[in-house]
Amino acid sequence: MIKYILVGLAVLTAVLTSTAGAFAAPRTPTIQPGLFAGTFRGTVHSDDGSSAPLELKVTQHGRDLSGIATLGNGLSVDGGFCGSSAIPPTTRQVTGRTQANDPRRISVSSQFDVQGIPVTVALNGNLSLDGKSAQAQAKVDIPFFCGHDPTLSGTLYRVS
Numbered sequence: 548m549i550k551y552i553l554v555g556l557a558v559l560t561a562v563l564t565s566t567a568g569a570f571a572a573p574r575t576p577t578i579q580p581g582l583f584a585g586t587f588r589g590t591v592h593s594d595d596g597s598s599a600p601l602e603l604k605v606t607q608h609g610r611d612l613s614g615i616a617t618l619g620n621g622l623s624v625d626g627g628f629c630g631s632s633a634i635p636p637t638t639r640q641v642t643g644r645t646q647a648n649d650p651r652r653i654s655v656s657s658q659f660d661v662q663g664i665p666v667t668v669a670l671n672g673n674l675s676l677d678g679k680s681a682q683a684q685a686k687v688d689i690p691f692f693c694g695h696d697p698t699l700s701g702t703l704y705r706v707s
Contacts, residue, residue: 581607582650582674587681589703591618595625599634601701603641612643612653624687627694643670651676653683666690680704 584607592598599622605614617638625631646652651674658667672683684700 581609581612582678583607583612583645583653583681585705586707587703588706589680589701591622591699591701593622593624594698595623595631597621597623597633599636601703603703607645610645610647610650612641612645614641615639616641622699624697624699625695626689626697629689629693678705 583605585605587603587605589601590598591601600619602617603614605612615638618634618636620636622634623631624634643653643655646654653670653672655670656667657670658665667688668685669688670683670685672681674681681703682701683703684698687697687699689696
C-alpha cells in the first residue's frame with residue numbers, strides 16, 4: 548500500500564510540484580505569457596530529511612497552468628506505520644490553476660485511491676513578487692492508521 552501512496556506522492560511532487568502544479572507558456576499568442584510561464588529548477592524536501600532535484604517547465608493560458616515536472620533521485624517519504632519508501636526519479640505532465648483573487652498563488656487538491664483507500668494531497672504554492680522563485684508545500688493525507696501525514700516542500704528558481 549505504501550508504494551501506491553508513494554507513487555501518488557511522486558505525481559504530487561510533479562504537480563508541485565507541483566508545485567506544484569504548474570508553470571507554462573501560452574497556447575495562443577498573447578502580450579503576456581503569464582506569471583508562471585517558464586522553467587524553474589530547485590529542490591523538493593520530504594519531512595524525513597531527504598531531498599531530490601526538481602525541474603518544472605510551465606506554460607500558462609489565463610489561470611490555467613500546464614507543463615512537465617522532472618523529479619531526480621533522492622526523495623523518500625515516511626508513511627508512518629505504513630512504511631517508508633524512496634520515490635523513484637520520474638517525469639510527469641502536470642496541470643493546475645492560479646487563484647482568481649491572487650494570480651501569484653496556486654492551490655491544488657487531488658484525491659486518488661490506494662488499494663481502495665482514498666488519499667488526498669493538498670498543495671499550496673506562491674510565486675515571489677519578482678517572479679524569480681516559487682515556494683510550495685504539499686500535505687499528503689494518508690489513512691489514520693499509518694500515523695502522521697507526510698509533507699513535501701520546495702523552492703524553485705526561474706532559469707528561463
